Amino acid sequence: MVGxxxxxxxxxxxxxxxxxxxxxTILRGESGRGKTTLFEMILEHNRFGKSSGVSISCDxxxxxxxxxxxxxxxxxxxxxxxVIDEDSRFIKSKAFAETVREKDNYFLLITxxxxxxxxxxxxxxxxxxxxxxxxxxxxxxxxxxxxxxxPRAYLPFRPDIIITEDSGSGFQFFxxxxxxxxxxxxxxxxxSNLLRVMNKYPDKNVALIADGAAIGSEIADLAKQQxxxxxxxxxxxxESFEWxxxxxxxxxxxxxxxxxxxxxxxxxxxxxxxxxxxxxxxIKATKNTVFQRYDKAKLPDFYLQDGVQSRVKGFIKxxxxxxLKGFEE
Amino acid sequence: MLNIFxxxxxxxxxxxxxxxxxxxxxxxxxxEDERAKKMVRxxxxxxxxxxxxxxxxxxxxxxxxxxxxxxxxxIQIDHDPEHVYNASACGDNCSRWxxxxxxxxxxxxxxxxxMHFCDVDPLNIRIDNTGEVVHSQEELLRxxxxxxxxxxxxxx
Numbered sequence: 001m002v003g004x005x006x007x008x009x010x011x012x013x014x015x016x017x018x019x020x021x022x023x024x025t026i027l028r029g030e031s032g033r034g035k036t037t038l039f040e041m042i043l044e045h046n047r048f049g050k051s052s053g054v055s056i057s058c059d060x061x062x063x064x065x066x067x068x069x070x071x072x073x074x075x076x077x078x079x080x081x082x083v084i085d086e087d088s089r090f091i092k093s094k095a096f097a098e099t100v101r102e103k104d105n106y107f108l109l110i111t112x113x114x115x116x117x118x119x120x121x122x123x124x125x126x127x128x129x130x131x132x133x134x135x136x137x138x139x140x141x142x143x144x145x146x147x148x149x150x151p152r153a154y155l156p157f158r159p160d161i162i163i164t165e166d167s168g169s170g171f172q173f174f175x176x177x178x179x180x181x182x183x184x185x186x187x188x189x190x191x192s193n194l195l196r197v198m199n200k201y202p203d204k205n206v207a208l209i210a211d212g213a214a215i216g217s218e219i220a221d222l223a224k225q226q227x228x229x230x231x232x233x234x235x236x237x238x239e240s241f242e243w244x245x246x247x248x249x250x251x252x253x254x255x256x257x258x259x260x261x262x263x264x265x266x267x268x269x270x271x272x273x274x275x276x277x278x279x280x281x282x283i284k285a286t287k288n289t290v291f292q293r294y295d296k297a298k299l300p301d302f303y304l305q306d307g308v309q310s311r312v313k314g315f316i317k318x319x320x321x322x323x324l325k326g327f328e329e
Numbered sequence: 330m331l332n333i334f335x336x337x338x339x340x341x342x343x344x345x346x347x348x349x350x351x352x353x354x355x356x357x358x359x360x361e362d363e364r365a366k367k368m369v370r371x372x373x374x375x376x377x378x379x380x381x382x383x384x385x386x387x388x389x390x391x392x393x394x395x396x397x398x399x400x401x402x403x404i405q406i407d408h409d410p411e412h413v414y415n416a417s418a419c420g421d422n423c424s425r426w427x428x429x430x431x432x433x434x435x436x437x438x439x440x441x442x443x444m445h446f447c448d449v450d451p452l453n454i455r456i457d458n459t460g461e462v463v464h465s466q467e468e469l470l471r472x473x474x475x476x477x478x479x480x481x482x483x484x485x
Binding site: 030225 | 345346350370373386387389397398399417418419420421422423441442443445466467471473474475480
């Protein structure tokens with residue numbers, strides 16, 4: 001399933017309007033704001049159609065999924081938007097993560113759970129706002145992919161330490177950059193360890209770099225830690241390292257629309273997340289060029305050249321990666 | 330004091346879905362309590378008129394079974410000491426009420442995420458997994474992360 005879908009669900013007392021454009025979207029937020037009511041309205045429409053009094057407007061069908069035979073129901077309903085309420089304990093299971101993979105569906109999950117088995121994008125975590133007419137509002141706000149809603153006055157942020165989630169190519173890239181600038185760069189070896197590594201440096205200015213396309217399970221705690229240590233933590237969440245390389249124009253021959261409008265091309269049946277999609281684009285775009293051939297585990301020297309590093313620095317606007325005046329190499 | 334167990338609570342008296350459990354077990358007297366009325370007013374922005382009626386500005390007159398999962402969890406935590414409830418059913422707007430309940434009595438709840446208690450300072454929360462008492466949001470966050478209390482099993 002590809003594309004962006006506008007959805008409107010309403011009855012005489014409530015109206016919900018939102019758009020979905022990735023395979024997984026999360027709705028969470030405060031208690032008592034109408035999340036479960038949205039689920040129940042879709043469920044009633046599924047059961048009784050128009051005679052329920054609920055109207056649904058969307059180019060795709062919506063299916064409110066309950067506990068029973070959830071895996072069968074998903075398999076029987078390709079092409080639909082599947083909505084799952086927070087009571088559904090199965091969404092925390094590995095079996096559910098496996099079921100979501102390669103499905104021709106989008107999933108709207110109403111949950112406060114972290115769901116670390118699923119690659120959830122920081123961009124697709126919403127809360128409800130509004131009284132009768134409710135809309136989805138993105139919880140984590142950004143300026144040029146710097147989260148969570150950092151005051152513009154802090155940017156660009158000058159770090160003492162860069163911590164990357166990645167331990168392969170992305171880390172090698174930023175390690176070279178940090179070495180040249182006299183900064184420290186450390187890999188957390190995965191998203192679940194970012195906070196622990198960050199907490200090793202309570203008095204330093206720390207810049208975190210992680211894949212926004214899959215950081216959803218960790219972002220709540222990262223944002224909380226950031227709010228408790230103002231001006232000391234900057235969180236940079238590009239879609240992925242490969243998205244940076246593609247977005248900065250380092251590799252030629254790639255259709256720009258595929259980078260700027262991934263929702264049109266990143267089929268949920270082929271890619272569990274946009275991180276996988278951008279990696280696939282970069283691998284395919286460089287496979288015939290020996291010196292550029294992208295490898296997630298080992299970064300070719302081409303990407304460590306000064307010219308490439310300089311273009312990426314220009315692309316990452318929120319972090320100050322300039323050489324300090326008087327810096328001695 | 331408010332006691333919080335982080336991660337998958339192993340006890341047989343654990344209630345994972347307070348919303349459903351409430352619908353089948355609530356007692357009328359819980360809903361005549363002044364604190365329950367205040368919780369509903371603040372969290373759900375509705376008026377709890379009694380055991381059979383809630384007035385919601387959006388939904389109109391509704392039964393108590395249509396209260397939010399968060400406020401149902403709070404009411405049960407306040408009135409049912411026999412069970413350990415999943416407080417991850419509660420949004421951050423319930424956190425102040427959890428602390429208030431904990432000021433009056435010892436309660437144990439389970440969390441699968443780190444709730445935001447920032448507006449209250451100092452905190453007084455005992456982490457049941459380790460027995461440690463924390464007094465600020467940062468201390469709570471640091472302890473849960475550094476002790477890896479949400480690392481094992483499925484979060485949530």
